[in-house]
Amino acid sequence: MATGRTHRPATRSRGIPEATVARLPLYLRALTALSERSVPTVSSEELAAAAGVNSAKLRKDFSYLGSYGTRGVGYDVEYLVYQISRELGLTQDWPVVIVGIGNLGAALANYGGFASRGFRVAALIDADPAMAGKPVAGIGVQHTDELEHIIESNGVSIGVIATPAGAAQQVCDRLVAAGVTSILNFAPTVLTVPDGVDVRKVDLSIELQILAFHEQRKAGEEAGPDSGTPAAAVRAAAAVAGDRKGPDGDMPAVMPA
Amino acid sequence: MATGRTHRPATRSRGIPEATVARLPLYLRALTALSERSVPTVSSEELAAAAGVNSAKLRKDFSYLGSYGTRGVGYDVEYLVYQISRELGLTQDWPVVIVGIGNLGAALANYGGFASRGFRVAALIDADPAMAGKPVAGIGVQHTDELEHIIESNGVSIGVIATPAGAAQQVCDRLVAAGVTSILNFAPTVLTVPDGVDVRKVDLSIELQILAFHEQRKAGEEAGPDSGTPAAAVRAAAAVAGDRKGPDGDMPAVMPA
DNA sequence: ATCTGTGAAGCCCTTCACAGCT
DNA sequence: AGCTGTGAAGGGCTTCACAGAT
Numbered sequence: 273m274a275t276g277r278t279h280r281p282a283t284r285s286r287g288i289p290e291a292t293v294a295r296l297p298l299y300l301r302a303l304t305a306l307s308e309r310s311v312p313t314v315s316s317e318e319l320a321a322a323a324g325v326n327s328a329k330l331r332k333d334f335s336y337l338g339s340y341g342t343r344g345v346g347y348d349v350e351y352l353v354y355q356i357s358r359e360l361g362l363t364q365d366w367p368v369v370i371v372g373i374g375n376l377g378a379a380l381a382n383y384g385g386f387a388s389r390g391f392r393v394a395a396l397i398d399a400d401p402a403m404a405g406k407p408v409a410g411i412g413v414q415h416t417d418e419l420e421h422i423i424e425s426n427g428v429s430i431g432v433i434a435t436p437a438g439a440a441q442q443v444c445d446r447l448v449a450a451g452v453t454s455i456l457n458f459a460p461t462v463l464t465v466p467d468g469v470d471v472r473k474v475d476l477s478i479e480l481q482i483l484a485f486h487e488q489r490k491a492g493e494e495a496g497p498d499s500g501t502p503a504a505a506v507r508a509a510a511a512v513a514g515d516r517k518g519p520d521g522d523m524p525a526v527m528p529a
Numbered sequence: 530m531a532t533g534r535t536h537r538p539a540t541r542s543r544g545i546p547e548a549t550v551a552r553l554p555l556y557l558r559a560l561t562a563l564s565e566r567s568v569p570t571v572s573s574e575e576l577a578a579a580a581g582v583n584s585a586k587l588r589k590d591f592s593y594l595g596s597y598g599t600r601g602v603g604y605d606v607e608y609l610v611y612q613i614s615r616e617l618g619l620t621q622d623w624p625v626v627i628v629g630i631g632n633l634g635a636a637l638a639n640y641g642g643f644a645s646r647g648f649r650v651a652a653l654i655d656a657d658p659a660m661a662g663k664p665v666a667g668i669g670v671q672h673t674d675e676l677e678h679i680i681e682s683n684g685v686s687i688g689v690i691a692t693p694a695g696a697a698q699q700v701c702d703r704l705v706a707a708g709v710t711s712i713l714n715f716a717p718t719v720l721t722v723p724d725g726v727d728v729r730k731v732d733l734s735i736e737l738q739i740l741a742f743h744e745q746r747k748a749g750e751e752a753g754p755d756s757g758t759p760a761a762a763v764r765a766a767a768a769v770a771g772d773r774k775g776p777d778g779d780m781p782a783v784m785p786a
Numbered sequence: 787a788t789c790t791g792t793g794a795a796g797c798c799c800t801t802c803a804c805a806g807c808t
Numbered sequence: 809a810g811c812t813g814t815g816a817a818g819g820g821c822t823t824c825a826c827a828g829a830t
Contacts, residue, residue, distance in 0.1 A: 361745030375636035385734035488618030
């Protein structure tokens with residue numbers, strides 16, 4: 273999922289499909305809520321509804337973990353919470369560093385979901401010397417110079433990058449060199465990492481652009497031609513004929529060969 | 530022009546696969562960077578490297594948009610920027626509201642990527658009366674009471690939810706009732722929406738949990754090289770284990786019958 | 787009677803490999 | 809000669825539908 277990854281037929285992970293892994297946290301959240309309400313058992317149908325998936329998918333997912341249900345009855349909530357937690361590696365404590373304590377970094381540091389489930393903010397790191405020592409979310413910000421030392425002395429293997437795009441690759445390189453093998457990247461850049469390092473990215477503007485695509489499609493379909501969308505005028509300019517074979521419109525004016 | 534107003538089989542947008550749509554913003558970003566460096570043309574190989582995908586995939590993706598390249602040469606950068614922008618609906622201006630101006634909401638409001646590409650923060654909304662009027666990112670925060678009025682008078686169709694989990698569904702319902710048809714949800718909850726409304730979710734703790742899973746797997750592998758057997762061995766070992774066929778360990782103490 | 791666990795079918799996406807332009 | 813555009817093959821995920829357990 274990271275950058276260019278060479279061939280690898282079938283990872284010896286444990287045979288759990290990536291798509292399933294990505295849903296386990298969803299199930300876990302739903303189960304935790306049930307657990308807090310002291311619900312003892314739950315059917316695949318009920319749990320699936322709570323997690324927002326369909327029940328066949330949920331059962332298939334669980335089948336990769338083992339046979340944890342009881343036919344005719346359902347799943348034991350507490351038992352499943354434990355099994356999924358263990359599968360996800362949440363029965364241990366993961367120290368995490370956040371690099372880049374701007375608006376977003378601070379928001380992440382304050383995010384409750386961190387501590388609640390196996391993750392502990394071990395340090396906040398920023399390149400601005402003026403930030404050093406300032407407490408954010410009850411933790412003193414440390415300067416980037418300390419990065420390697422912090423990683424090593426805390427045994428950190430997960431790093432969160434919340435720096436500007438320009439600094440992200442450099443920070444990433446330093447994190448990896450110091451021993452980090454999993455990175456959550458909030459900077460709008462493609463990170464290049466060595467094999468064996470996992471990168472996941474969260475990109476706000478990409479999400480919005482995907483929504484815009486679907487939004488545009490809705491607007492175009494529901495009422496035939498363009499309805500009263502604001503600033504739709506720009507788009508009308510593209511209604512010229514040309515030799516390009518695009519499905520809809522062409523370049524406004526300038527266009528090279 | 531070639532706008533096929535033919536029969537619509539089902540939910541197929543315009544034949545552009547969802548996976549392709551999700552990558553268009555990535556290409557767009559890479560192309561924008563090239564454009565700023567005044568690079569006139571780029572090959573599928575080069576652009577793919579910059580976007581972190583492989584070139585066959587990129588060419589296939591572009592083939593859904595039309596034939597925008599020149600064989601033997603590559604793609605014209607400016608032309609592609611325009612075509613992808615248009616496809617994503619970024620040639621028009623999308624007013625967006627952000628609901629929930631806590632740490633995260635403020636970070637989002639300050640996020641530059643918003644304004645830079647077709648999106649405009651039309652309003653910031655918070656339930657706390659004490660927040661009302663306070664400027665965040667140069668915009669005055671408005672109270673939730675104004676929500677419907679703001680949506681309608683600004684023609685907002687995209688909403689961002691950055692509230693606590695407990696308030697998310699309620700806010701969502703109000704947004705939808707007021708006319709919003711696309712929602713970006715940062716609250717750790719499954720949102721229920723009517724047909725025709727798109728929801729995308731960004732969930733920090735889920736991303737971390739996925740990383741933890743892989744991190745755990747790495748740690749487990751360097752210790753003992755199990756004979757490279759994916760699912761088969763798991764099942765084989767489990768069959769011997771006894772009742773429950775969990776691959777590894779069982780519940781510490783309590784466990785149902 | 788009920789609900790899980792799972793082969794099998796179907797679908798979508800990715801990757802390959804080469805035909806077709808320039 | 810070089811690079812795009814694309815049919816075809818391949819792989820993974822989802823959905824179906826029912827056998828199997830309690």
